Amino acid sequence: MTSTGSDRHPMTGNEMSGSESGGMERHSYDVVVIGAGGAGLRAAIAAHDAGARTAIVCKSLLGKAHTVMAEGGIAASMGNVYPEDGWEVHFRDTMRGGKMLNNWRMAQLHAQEAPERVQELEDWGALFDRTPDGLISQRDFGGHRYARLAHVGDRTGLEMIRTLQQRAVALGIDVFMECTVTELLKDPSTGSGRAGAISGAFAYWRETGRFVVFEAPSVILATGGIGKSFKVTSNSWEYTGDGHALALRAGASLINMEFVQFHPTGMVWPPSVKGLLVTESVRGDGGILRNSEGKRFMFDYIPEFFRSETADTEEEADRWYDDKKNNRRPPELLPRDEVARAINSEIKAGRGSPHGGIFLDIASRRDPEFIRRRLPSMYHQFKELADVDITAEPMEIGPTCHYVMGGVEVDADTELSGVTGLYAVGECSGGMHGSNRLGGNSLSDLLVFGRRAGESAASYAAGLRDARAVVDEGHVKAAQADALAPFDPSSGSGPAGATENTENPYTIQSDLQNSMNDLVGIIRTAEELTRSLAEIEKLKERAQHLLVEGHRQYNPGWHLALDLRNMLVVSESIARAALERQESRGGHTRDDFPGPDDTWGTKNLVVRLDSTGTGIELTEQPLPVMPDELKTFFEAQ
Amino acid sequence: MGYDLKMRIWRGDVDGGELGDYTVEVSEGEVVLDALHRVQATQAGDLAIRWNCKAGKCGSCSAEINGKPRLLCMTRLSDFEESETITVTPMRSFPVIRDLVTDVSYNYEKAKQLPAFAPPARDEDGKRRMAQMDVERGQEFRKCIECFLCQNTCHVVRDHEENKPAFAGPRFFLRYAELDMHPLDTHDRRELAQGAAGLGMCNITKCCTEVCPEGIKITDNAIIPMKERVVDRKYDPLVWLGSKIGLRTKDNDGRSEV
Numbered sequence: 001m002t003s004t005g006s007d008r009h010p011m012t013g014n015e016m017s018g019s020e021s022g023g024m025e026r027h028s029y030d031v032v033v034i035g036a037g038g039a040g041l042r043a044a045i046a047a048h049d050a051g052a053r054t055a056i057v058c059k060s061l062l063g064k065a066h067t068v069m070a071e072g073g074i075a076a077s078m079g080n081v082y083p084e085d086g087w088e089v090h091f092r093d094t095m096r097g098g099k100m101l102n103n104w105r106m107a108q109l110h111a112q113e114a115p116e117r118v119q120e121l122e123d124w125g126a127l128f129d130r131t132p133d134g135l136i137s138q139r140d141f142g143g144h145r146y147a148r149l150a151h152v153g154d155r156t157g158l159e160m161i162r163t164l165q166q167r168a169v170a171l172g173i174d175v176f177m178e179c180t181v182t183e184l185l186k187d188p189s190t191g192s193g194r195a196g197a198i199s200g201a202f203a204y205w206r207e208t209g210r211f212v213v214f215e216a217p218s219v220i221l222a223t224g225g226i227g228k229s230f231k232v233t234s235n236s237w238e239y240t241g242d243g244h245a246l247a248l249r250a251g252a253s254l255i256n257m258e259f260v261q262f263h264p265t266g267m268v269w270p271p272s273v274k275g276l277l278v279t280e281s282v283r284g285d286g287g288i289l290r291n292s293e294g295k296r297f298m299f300d301y302i303p304e305f306f307r308s309e310t311a312d313t314e315e316e317a318d319r320w321y322d323d324k325k326n327n328r329r330p331p332e333l334l335p336r337d338e339v340a341r342a343i344n345s346e347i348k349a350g351r352g353s354p355h356g357g358i359f360l361d362i363a364s365r366r367d368p369e370f371i372r373r374r375l376p377s378m379y380h381q382f383k384e385l386a387d388v389d390i391t392a393e394p395m396e397i398g399p400t401c402h403y404v405m406g407g408v409e410v411d412a413d414t415e416l417s418g419v420t421g422l423y424a425v426g427e428c429s430g431g432m433h434g435s436n437r438l439g440g441n442s443l444s445d446l447l448v449f450g451r452r453a454g455e456s457a458a459s460y461a462a463g464l465r466d467a468r469a470v471v472d473e474g475h476v477k478a479a480q481a482d483a484l485a486p487f488d489p490s491s492g493s494g495p496a497g498a499t500e501n502t503e504n505p506y507t508i509q510s511d512l513q514n515s516m517n518d519l520v521g522i523i524r525t526a527e528e529l530t531r532s533l534a535e536i537e538k539l540k541e542r543a544q545h546l547l548v549e550g551h552r553q554y555n556p557g558w559h560l561a562l563d564l565r566n567m568l569v570v571s572e573s574i575a576r577a578a579l580e581r582q583e584s585r586g587g588h589t590r591d592d593f594p595g596p597d598d599t600w601g602t603k604n605l606v607v608r609l610d611s612t613g614t615g616i617e618l619t620e621q622p623l624p625v626m627p628d629e630l631k632t633f634f635e636a637q
Numbered sequence: 638m639g640y641d642l643k644m645r646i647w648r649g650d651v652d653g654g655e656l657g658d659y660t661v662e663v664s665e666g667e668v669v670l671d672a673l674h675r676v677q678a679t680q681a682g683d684l685a686i687r688w689n690c691k692a693g694k695c696g697s698c699s700a701e702i703n704g705k706p707r708l709l710c711m712t713r714l715s716d717f718e719e720s721e722t723i724t725v726t727p728m729r730s731f732p733v734i735r736d737l738v739t740d741v742s743y744n745y746e747k748a749k750q751l752p753a754f755a756p757p758a759r760d761e762d763g764k765r766r767m768a769q770m771d772v773e774r775g776q777e778f779r780k781c782i783e784c785f786l787c788q789n790t791c792h793v794v795r796d797h798e799e800n801k802p803a804f805a806g807p808r809f810f811l812r813y814a815e816l817d818m819h820p821l822d823t824h825d826r827r828e829l830a831q832g833a834a835g836l837g838m839c840n841i842t843k844c845c846t847e848v849c850p851e852g853i854k855i856t857d858n859a860i861i862p863m864k865e866r867v868v869d870r871k872y873d874p875l876v877w878l879g880s881k882i883g884l885r886t887k888d889n890d891g892r893s894e895v
Contacts, residue, residue, distance in 0.1 A: 066690070069695070119765075125819070137769075152776060158779075158780070158782065169748055236689045271664065271666055272664075272671045273691075506679075550683030556677060558683070
């Protein structure tokens with residue numbers, strides 16, 4: 001199974017044991033995919049199917065990526081429950097959910113191709129819940145006009161990752177597990193004719209701490225999000241913005257970084273699980289939101305933009321679950337940004353629950369049998385972690401940092417970034433979801449663009465024949481020195497020459513998480529954003545003086561020290577873009593600019609690394625204009 | 638509400654190690670993983686722990702707590718007396734890499750040996766049809782989060798390294814059963830399950846079911862039915878008769894052996 005025929009470790013692929021000295025492991029592929037969640041696996045499968053020698057490199061064990069935590073479902077207009085659904089309606093819902101700031105072409109491709117991508121999972125062994133006719137069942141979710149989410153109870157992400165994982169294993173794709181990429185490598189202009197193109201990636205094995213170089217003309221970033229920069233988040237430790245930061249350092253640009261989605265329903269108690277996701281399916285399946293006075297408050301928060309399609313009485317809202325033709329959607333199923341802001345306002349107004357959230361109630365609305373069948377993971381999660389029986393009492397929930405709409409700027413059809421040979425897909429790419437993502441559109445995004453990226457990357461590599469970009473040994477040495485710096489008790493990088501290094505990476509991470517949570521959170525102001533940037537500058541300076549204990553073998557302190565660099569540059573990008581955009585739209589809410597502004601509605605903010613390589617620069621860029629034939633879908637309403 | 642928790646944590650690597658004593662402040666509602674993270678952040682920055690979601694969904698943080706195979710993120714401190722010392726050691730059936738992290742490659746090797754799902758062509762409209770009742774059997778098994786606690790606790794391989802080559806373990810018996818009960822699969826894997834995967838070595842002591850954090854009835858719903866199906870195929874003349882007169886399960890109709 002290995003490309004080198006050597007004694008690779010059966011699980012990780014590691015060629016060297018921890019006790020072995022010296023040497024640098026090298027592998028050569030056509031396509032290297034960084035990340036093994038839904039996007040990375042789907043991309044690798046596509047690249048392999050297109051004939052490319054493909055490797056997957058991932059920070060965790062195979063099958064543990066963040067996709068596993070997705071609960072609700074995969075949005076696709078298959079029409080199994082509502083035959084009147086079609087890609088045009090899905091496209092329209094997606095654009096409106098993103099407050100029209102989406103890349104229209106991505107939203108179109110996504111809506112058109114999602115049904116076949118879901119059907120394909122079934123060919124590979126996925127077992128979705130069924131309709132009475134035996135077809136894949138589809139459930140209601142916020143912002144979607146029709147019941148559209150293919151699902152397996154409330155563990156759809158697990159089903160998706162297991163299906164893709166088993167497919168990748170069956171195809172014999174090489175997987176390098178617990179292997180972290182710290183730098184992308186580019187051709188330094190050595191006469192290969194490929195100056196500036198991607199030539200590979202530099203990584204370390206978590207197990208041994210040893211380094212490895214991947215030589216490859218195509219690299220696909222599928223690294224997921226950035227949530228670990230915030231204190232209250234539904235994201236796992238892996239979400240440190242690696243792909244975002246790798247792309248920036250390689251010279252690519254990010255767009256829409258100011259848009260961070262705060263999911264309306266995260267657990268608020270006990271403190272140990274604060275932020276843990278409570279699926280939107282609870283509301284899709286009939287759950288409602290109440291404040292401490294028992295009031296179903298979402299009716300007070302219906303924005304003008306969605307007024308014509310949202311129910312304004314409880315009676316109409318309740319009828320909608322069974323009769324969508326003659327009734328409008330309950331306000332609990334407005335897009336996530338609207339619901340999160342409403343919850344935030346209720347809590348601020350002193351109408352919160354005992355632990356600082358509000359109440360999500362399905363117990364009084366559906367029978368226990370229904371709840372346990374439709375929401376088994378939620379039932380289990382609350383029972384085990386909070387001693388709450390969701391079939392008998394309401395849940396306490398509040399907003400949690402969940403998803404970043406911003407990411408690497410890519411071509412809609414090929415997922416190619418601004419750097420030749422570098423592709424990005426899934427949460428680490430930007431544009432598809434505009435200023436706010438609809439629930440269910442993430443899993444379908446991974447599949448649709450994962451496949452496209454894999455095919456483009458394979459096709460580019462095949463077209464090169466022998467004229468491949470070259471790995472620069474100087475760059476490899478520099479990447480190695482950077483990676484080892486946190487073990488050095490003194491450094492010469494400070495302005496005053498050599499200084500003693502004493503900073504603990506866990507402390508800096510925790511300080512960053514607090515700053516981002518308090519100053520760049522769900523409601524923002526110029527004053528707080530300016531303060532956050534000053535805080536980030538200080539943290540960047542402190543991060544120059546990290547010191548980790550122990551040695552290189554499976555050392556989480558060292559791993560965090562290397563991830564911190566990525567978290568800092570991504571946090572700075574978010575704060576800078578958020579300060580610049582003087583309006584409120586989707587996942588970006590400014591207390592000092594409370595409404596949307598039409599002139600901002602036609603612009604993206606683009607982030608690049610500045611010339612010193614230590615900060616970022618920001619530019620405005622016009623939003624691509626939708627062709628007239630697509631505009632007609634919006635007039636019809 | 639906080640108190641000082643006494644912990645003993647195994648520190649070491651493939652060459653050996655020992656339990657280290659730690660005292661760490663913990664608070665209400667926390668789980669064992671919270672306590673370990675606090676040790677890591679304040680006392681032992683290089684303490685190796687494998688974890689991801691901290692929500693019982695990814696199955697990364699498997700270890701042994703006071704000797705019992707558990708997920709670190711789903712074991713609440715309130716299950717123990719405040720005065721009790723909590724001892725955390727790595728899973729015993731897999732080689733240690735460092736501290737609480739083990740080399741679970743055995744499981745990934747076994748996964749590769751399992752022939753994949755093989756469906757027939759789709760229906761004419763490009764879709765597939767299955768009844769909810771039929772997919773539910775497989776869905777129970779697909780709840781598996783691959784924490785490998787069942788593999789760790791199974792006495793066929795626990796302290797019996799020599800059995801590993803011939804024994805796929807409960808996690809993969811689950812997978813064999815899932816595919817065998819899949820309404821659309823066309824492969825007959827019964828011979829393989831009994832032979833290469835070592836289903837016959839299991840003597841249904843249900844240890845795997847007891848430790849499953851997802852509550853999957855591994856023994857009752859997967860292993861025993863698989864054993865029955867294997868036996869049916871091999872020995873039972875009534876099966877032959879039953880299948881002729883349409884009384885037996887049709888799960889294996891139209892399947893070809895792999």
